Amino acid sequence: MINKIFIYMLLSLIAFVMIFPFLWMIINSFNSEENIFRVPPSIIPDRLFKKDMFENYRAVLKDYNFARYGLNSFIIAGSAALGQVFTCSLAGFAFARMNFRFKGIIFALLLMTMMVPIQVTIIPEFYLMMKLGWIDTFAPLIIPSFLVGTFGTFMYKEFFENIPSDLEDAATIDGVSALSMFTRVFFPLAKPQTVTLFIIAFMNNWNDLLRPVIYISSKNLMPITLALTQFQGEYDAQWGYLLTGAVLSIIPLLVVYIALQKYVVEGITHTGVKG
Amino acid sequence: MKKQLKWYKSYHPWLFLIPTLIGLFVFRLWPISYSFYISFTTWDIMTPPKWIGFQNYKELLSDPTFYKILTNTFLFSLIYVVGVMVVGLFLAVLVNAKLKGRDFFRTTFFTPVVTSAVAVGLVWSWILAPKFGILNNFLSSVFHINPPIWLEDTRWALLTVAFIRVWKMAGYYMIIYLAGLQEIPGTLYEAANIDGATPWQRFKNITLPLLTPTTFFVFTIAIIDSFRNFAIIYTMTRGGPENATNTIVYSVFLNAFQFYRMGYAGALSYVLLLIVGVITLINFLLKKYWVQYQY
Numbered sequence: 413m414i415n416k417i418f419i420y421m422l423l424s425l426i427a428f429v430m431i432f433p434f435l436w437m438i439i440n441s442f443n444s445e446e447n448i449f450r451v452p453p454s455i456i457p458d459r460l461f462k463k464d465m466f467e468n469y470r471a472v473l474k475d476y477n478f479a480r481y482g483l484n485s486f487i488i489a490g491s492a493a494l495g496q497v498f499t500c501s502l503a504g505f506a507f508a509r510m511n512f513r514f515k516g517i518i519f520a521l522l523l524m525t526m527m528v529p530i531q532v533t534i535i536p537e538f539y540l541m542m543k544l545g546w547i548d549t550f551a552p553l554i555i556p557s558f559l560v561g562t563f564g565t566f567m568y569k570e571f572f573e574n575i576p577s578d579l580e581d582a583a584t585i586d587g588v589s590a591l592s593m594f595t596r597v598f599f600p601l602a603k604p605q606t607v608t609l610f611i612i613a614f615m616n617n618w619n620d621l622l623r624p625v626i627y628i629s630s631k632n633l634m635p636i637t638l639a640l641t642q643f644q645g646e647y648d649a650q651w652g653y654l655l656t657g658a659v660l661s662i663i664p665l666l667v668v669y670i671a672l673q674k675y676v677v678e679g680i681t682h683t684g685v686k687g
Numbered sequence: 688m689k690k691q692l693k694w695y696k697s698y699h700p701w702l703f704l705i706p707t708l709i710g711l712f713v714f715r716l717w718p719i720s721y722s723f724y725i726s727f728t729t730w731d732i733m734t735p736p737k738w739i740g741f742q743n744y745k746e747l748l749s750d751p752t753f754y755k756i757l758t759n760t761f762l763f764s765l766i767y768v769v770g771v772m773v774v775g776l777f778l779a780v781l782v783n784a785k786l787k788g789r790d791f792f793r794t795t796f797f798t799p800v801v802t803s804a805v806a807v808g809l810v811w812s813w814i815l816a817p818k819f820g821i822l823n824n825f826l827s828s829v830f831h832i833n834p835p836i837w838l839e840d841t842r843w844a845l846l847t848v849a850f851i852r853v854w855k856m857a858g859y860y861m862i863i864y865l866a867g868l869q870e871i872p873g874t875l876y877e878a879a880n881i882d883g884a885t886p887w888q889r890f891k892n893i894t895l896p897l898l899t900p901t902t903f904f905v906f907t908i909a910i911i912d913s914f915r916n917f918a919i920i921y922t923m924t925r926g927g928p929e930n931a932t933n934t935i936v937y938s939v940f941l942n943a944f945q946f947y948r949m950g951y952a953g954a955l956s957y958v959l960l961l962i963v964g965v966i967t968l969i970n971f972l973l974k975k976y977w978v979q980y981q982y
Contacts, residue, residue, distance in 0.1 A: 416786075423781060427795045430858070434798065436821065437810045452824040499706040506703035510695055518704070518711070525715040527967060529914050531939040531956045533718035535725065535949050539732060540713070559710025580694065590695035594703070619803035621918040626944045637805040641922055644809065651813055658806040669801045673794065676801070680859065681866035 441468050441656040448652050468656040478657055480632060481639040485618050488553045488635055493613035495558025497606055504568025505594050509580065526562040530622065538626060552627045557617055564609040571605050572598055608679035611672055615665055636661045726953035743954035752930060760934045763849045764913035770853035771909050775860025783868045797858035808922030811851050812838065838924055841931040848932050852919055860905055867901030899978045910966055914959065935959045
């Protein structure tokens with residue numbers, strides 16, 4: 413009994429440490445700029461349940477254009493995630509159900525290059541984007557992530573490998589083409605994998621900062637992460653707006669995570685156990 | 688051997704692999720080799736690169752800032768890897784117990800993982816702000832101590848940023864450890880209970896040894912992950928104060944995209960690749976001495 417109370421106290425303490433920064437972010441988004449700089453800080457925001465409660469949200473979304481930045485993030489993360497589903501499912505299927513030359517080598521190369529930090533590839537990538545005239549467009553934020561997805565390829569490969577070959581044989585007798593073998597027979601079976609990959613790829617791209625920092629300079633093309641860091645530099649002391657922007661930037665992901673938690677956790681444990 | 692019915696032609700696999708192969712060659716293999724080449728040049732990306740041999744590497748080795756950055760990189764990775772492994776395992780053991788509400792705690796502990804480093808970096812900067820931040824106000828009023836100024840203090844900044852990254856990612860490693868814990872047969876614990884083993888003995892003699900394959904995997908990804916510190920540093924300190932939080936990863940960005948010294952940045956990135964490569968290699972070589980695969 414004492415043991416149990418102790419464990420719950422410990423768990424609650426850790427939960428508080430994990431959740432407090434988010435609470436603090438939300439609390440401060442309902443503060444006026446005067447109240448936010450109060451010493452000692454006030455726990456209850458001054459605009460809470462007042463008429464101008466959402467004033468910071470209104471200002472950030474409208475005056476500071478965050479509605480646009482959020483939309484940009486949606487477009488970028490959404491297309492990159494769709495692209496990964498496309499690229500990885502096709503490749504995973506080929507690795508799992510077909511034989512071809514250099515299969516082992518190609519797979520090993522995918523594995524090895526996964527370990528290479530992005531800093532090693534980013535300079536030539538930037539040069540390439542410059543030559544293509546794609547600087548300050550969405551293309552460099554979408555295309556590389558569209559075409560490279562080792563995690564997704566592994567996940568699909570493993571899933572497709574474990575499907576009994578009876579299914580393949582039956583479809584062959586029915587005379588399906590190679591393309592419909594994938595689109596009609598195999599791909600529909602991998603719905604959970606597809607959801608998992610889409611969510612994880614969406615999150616990674618939504619949260620990315622390096623590529624937006626180096627590629628995007630036009631204000632109306634900025635994703636929300638980049639907009640926040642720019643905002644931080646330009647309006648140094650406006651913490652109310654900054655934290656409101658931060659709340660807005662995490663809401664979509666939190667909603668997706670809480671609604672589709674099973675898939676997120678599945679994705680991680682999967683890579684975890686199977687490596 | 689079962690007769691295989693052939694439903695695809697020999698070109699079909701290649702058709703399916705077109706996007707992956709383009710990605711592999713254009714965004715991985717070519718850039719990796721091209722970076723190696725530019726590390727032997729001086730290049731501002733606008734005019735053609737000029738071959739200068741080992742000049743960049745020589746400059747690196749004679750620059751005191753480079754040693755500072757190297758130390759920071761190792762220190763950051765050390766804190767991160769040890770931190771997420773210890774905290775991750777601790778959290779996993781806690782939420783693996785049969786307790787009411789454990790799903791709530793799992794969800795809560797994982798929340799920082801799904802949020803962006805930028806949002807997390809911003810709010811922590813505000814919490815840690817020397818005068819207006821809630822942490823220092825709390826520390827000075829409750830414990831009556833004179834707290835450090837965290838991100839603005841050269842002695843504290845790196846530690847602080849590294850700890851925040853541990854805070855952010857611990858939940859991720861918790862989930863991986865949790866999967867490992869659930870693979871350990873419950874009968875082993877029952878047997879240990881009959882023999883009168885204490886909780887600590889069970890943890891030390893059953894959990895830890897049987898978890899070594901998971902620990903190996905966690906260690907491998909934690910190392911790679913420990914170098915993904917650009918976003919948090921860019922948001923919180925931009926490498927400052929006085930290079931106190933400047934790491935190789937951040938320095939590559941600075942040299943390439945702020946100073947346009949592509950050759951020098953390329954050399955730095957290859958030092959990074961060498962470090963990652965050597966650590967990973969050692970890790971795999973030592974694997975057979977401590978990872979147990981049989982129950």
